Amino acid sequence: MTTVPQSLQEAIQHKIDNKTKPLGALGLLETVALQVGLIQNTLSPVITAPHIVVLAADHGIAATGKVNPYPQSVTAQMVLNFVNGGAAINVFCRQHGIGLTVVDAGVNIDFDPALPIVHARQGKGTADYSLGSAMSVEAAVETTKAGAAIVQRIFEGGCNTIGFGEMGIGNTSSAALIMHHYTGLPLPQCVGRGTGASDAQLQQKLAVLEAVATLHELATYELPPHGLLSRIGGFEIAMMAGAYVKAFELGMVIVVDGFIATAALLVAIHLYNGGGACALLNPRHPLLQNCIFAHTSGELGHDAMLQELGVHPLLNLGMRLGEGTGAALAIPLVQSAVHFLNGMASFETASVDHKL
């Protein structure tokens, strides 16, 4: 006797369990199929016009050379590389038919207005937060709003599945400080090598960030999210935080990339909470319902951040490139989950015998 499912969740699980395969044999893909069905409130979800948004911005602290082995100029050069189709994220988006939008969230040069990028910056890079605030609270607010507006437009173009990438020399520092603030983990567990710091560079980066954390009282009390962004944020991280909240409000499937993208998600969780009482790192936080975690980055700190969130990414390839590359490689797996849910035969339709 078949039991009648009591809820959508039970109905989706019933559909999954009746596919021609042993129970649970598709592992995490089954979890993703269930999640996407619940996000879209249907037994037959679809992934339409998947899209990656790469947000680029500069960091004042990077100009000091104290936290990063590449010069700040690389941020702008890589934006042009995105425009010309030569970066890793271009290659992977082309491979999988994923749309790509590149955004100037705050790069420290004046791009030609005719370039096919979204010009949305609130500043030409942040100020050096080892000396003072990175940006004003007003700029942080405007930047999160700009991120929301970008997602709204992409959604209106027919996209229901989105991932966010970033490019910003020095931005692992900002992400490490955010992680430290929200998780309470000591900085040495949050600060990694970024684009490839040597041992000596890593020690210097850590020392600089310890001083920054003290200056901005990051371990003293919980800051409201816009306040945190104004102290040690990056424009791309602020914009991504606003983008996450909007994507959630629009019911989109959100594919979360690596270290910086996950740090921005921590900010988004608090933005959605209105910056109020700490619902921090609650795996049942509403925003997380729409998030599929793409991969575990090779950057130190990411795995610990994922563990604090209680989530299990799809890939673990030792990648640490940013740009949304992990998300781009994970989107086909999300599509596989949806395809098996919609495309596989059931035991009944295929006339396959059940378990003894």
Place this chain on the structure above:
Amino acid sequence: MTTVPQSLQEAIQHKIDNKTKPLGALGLLETVALQVGLIQNTLSPVITAPHIVVLAADHGIAATGKVNPYPQSVTAQMVLNFVNGGAAINVFCRQHGIGLTVVDAGVNIDFDPALPIVHARQGKGTADYSLGSAMSVEAAVETTKAGAAIVQRIFEGGCNTIGFGEMGIGNTSSAALIMHHYTGLPLPQCVGRGTGASDAQLQQKLAVLEAVATLHELATYELPPHGLLSRIGGFEIAMMAGAYVKAFELGMVIVVDGFIATAALLVAIHLYNGGGACALLNPRHPLLQNCIFAHTSGELGHDAMLQELGVHPLLNLGMRLGEGTGAALAIPLVQSAVHFLNGMASFETASVDHKL
């Protein structure tokens, strides 16, 4: 000053390292790009007409019901499901444009000769190897040859990248015995739940296989590969072993699926050695040079077998379905590796500054 590469390997690595990304930032994809370049002996490898071959066969021991929770009839039913496009492997191959060939390697019914499958069986399922040999040595030899012939035809059709899947109720038992024989690991570390044995079923399966291992003297001395196949093999495993060797000889990229596919690879390694002195589990075995490991299966034993081989699969999604589904999901990652190697800009062409 740029050093002139001294070998193809150095030249490929140099090409990888000059892509617009931090050194090593694409993780395992960089390893795969190097490997595929070396397999194809070129700086610009290509993946053409990737293909999955699903080999189906029945196991006499499965008819006893002692080692498997599904009835033996499911093997043939699933072959018809493959033909009708309703199985997981169909869905994933369609998604990624992967060719699919279904082979009757020894199923215990007479399929309509008009079905779009390769009819290559040497027997209607194996005999019950808890009572005697599974097949004759001659049948094992013919079956490996049939596997080689199938690969030859697919190669001639333009395919240079191939993965092998299987369908055969009871075949985790045969694979566990092969693993036990070649790795020397005790049976409790080799025998898992297969399609979903309960605790009691698992204990019974283990007891049956302990008796089989004793009967066939699997732990006494190393058997020649056709001899091992004749004692406890399956037709699909024998055919896959022959197929691996041929794919290697043809210089193809081989994407290795899960537990049974890896056990068949152990047999293939010894077939290629001519069954002679034990070069067993040498990570530098020639055959392994062409093998990319798709995923770590959720089936107990697979991870240990991979560790014995010293290899690192691309995916770990907790899947344990067989059919080549892990290989099908990993092929896009192999393609991503090749695409970045061919499609990304270098620091020079993109005018991006190097590391400080």
